Amino acid sequence: MTVPTELDRVFRARAAAEGALDVAYDFTDSPVGQLLLAATDRGVCRVSFDPDPDLELERLARAHGVRVLRSPDPLTEVRRELDEYFDAKRREFDVAVDLESLPGFQRLVLTELQGVPYGRTDTYGGLAARIGRPRAARAVGGALNRNPVPIVVPCHRVVGASGSLVGYAGGLERKEKLLALEGALLG
Amino acid sequence: MMEAVAIPPFERFYSETRDEIWRYLVRLLGREAAEDAFQETFLRALRAYPRLKHARHLRAWAYTIATRVAVDERRRHAPAGTIPELAAEDPRPAFSELEHLAGELPARERAAVVLRYGYDLPYTDIAAALGSSEEAARQATSSGVRRLRRRIT
Numbered sequence: 428m429t430v431p432t433e434l435d436r437v438f439r440a441r442a443a444a445e446g447a448l449d450v451a452y453d454f455t456d457s458p459v460g461q462l463l464l465a466a467t468d469r470g471v472c473r474v475s476f477d478p479d480p481d482l483e484l485e486r487l488a489r490a491h492g493v494r495v496l497r498s499p500d501p502l503t504e505v506r507r508e509l510d511e512y513f514d515a516k517r518r519e520f521d522v523a524v525d526l527e528s529l530p531g532f533q534r535l536v537l538t539e540l541q542g543v544p545y546g547r548t549d550t551y552g553g554l555a556a557r558i559g560r561p562r563a564a565r566a567v568g569g570a571l572n573r574n575p576v577p578i579v580v581p582c583h584r585v586v587g588a589s590g591s592l593v594g595y596a597g598g599l600e601r602k603e604k605l606l607a608l609e610g611a612l613l614g
Numbered sequence: 615m616m617e618a619v620a621i622p623p624f625e626r627f628y629s630e631t632r633d634e635i636w637r638y639l640v641r642l643l644g645r646e647a648a649e650d651a652f653q654e655t656f657l658r659a660l661r662a663y664p665r666l667k668h669a670r671h672l673r674a675w676a677y678t679i680a681t682r683v684a685v686d687e688r689r690r691h692a693p694a695g696t697i698p699e700l701a702a703e704d705p706r707p708a709f710s711e712l713e714h715l716a717g718e719l720p721a722r723e724r725a726a727v728v729l730r731y732g733y734d735l736p737y738t739d740i741a742a743a744l745g746s747s748e749e750a751a752r753q754a755t756s757s758g759v760r761r762l763r764r765r766i767t
């Protein structure tokens with residue numbers, strides 16, 4: 428005898444509604460594959476490609492606290508915005524992101540990155556210069572590679588100085604697909 | 615020196631214990647009252663979870679909370695001697711024959727008997743669930759069994 432589905436659902440919703448969670452997470456389907464989405468009460472803290480749930484839960488618990496529970500309600504907004512983005516009906520994300528658990532340098536890079544508009548690209552060097560660290564292009568690359576909230580914080584919009592795609596934690600194919608969706612793919 | 619066991623993410627604890635805690639609460643309270651008790655059990659667990667120091671007795675800890683919630687629930691709703699409605703499905707036929715009788719035991723003895731004979735929990739875990747010593751858990755179980763025997767004979 429297993430827990431009735433409805434009771435399980437109600438418990439997960441109540442846990443989130445009472446503010447008793449450090450992190451709520453859920454899965455969603457998208458044109459770039461299944462995504463794991465996670466949020467704290469400050470905002471979205473994780474978008475993960477090809478998620479390995481065990482590994483993701485451990486990471487979320489380490490970064491934000493052990494009260495990690497699958498609970499769809501807190502992810503409703505980001506799920507809707509992602510759906511609209513993939514339908515080419517949204518160019519900017521309004522949902523809040525939570526970058527607080529990240530090291531200062533990475534937070535700086537990702538915050539600056541949020542200023543790169545839809546359909547445009549920037550370079551690693553360009554981004555490094557804009558945060559006042561012109562020689563830190565490689566470190567910027569590392570910070571982007573570990574971006575915990577790809578798509579929403581658009582690290583796919585950063586390319587090499589020659590215009591080559593260079594790299595993407597979710598795979599170059601996905602980077603290409605996202606840039607094509609935004610009409611930014613370089614000839 | 616005992617090695618500290620890392621606290622797993624709550625989702626893992628919840629998915630590993632929810633079904634047996636659900637069955638346990640249905641046994642103690644009947645299905646209807648078990649629904650509220652189930653939510654209350656895991657909400658209490660969730661609130662207390664960040665204060666856990668290690669993960670060595672998580673399963674017994676879940677039973678502790680469920681037992682407390684069930685005892686509170688019975689105290690609140692059921693007049694003494696009421697037999698709660700019991701679950702229809704029961705994977706343990708031998709115990710299920712006695713289960714309806716266990717309904718008349720005092721709450722602690724009932725919890726001890728159900729945990730021992732319905733769930734094969736060792737006395738150390740039952741003690742943790744009852745918040746008592748192992749010896750007290752043993753005594754609660756055997757006095758529950760003695761009481762049941764008196765009813766059968």
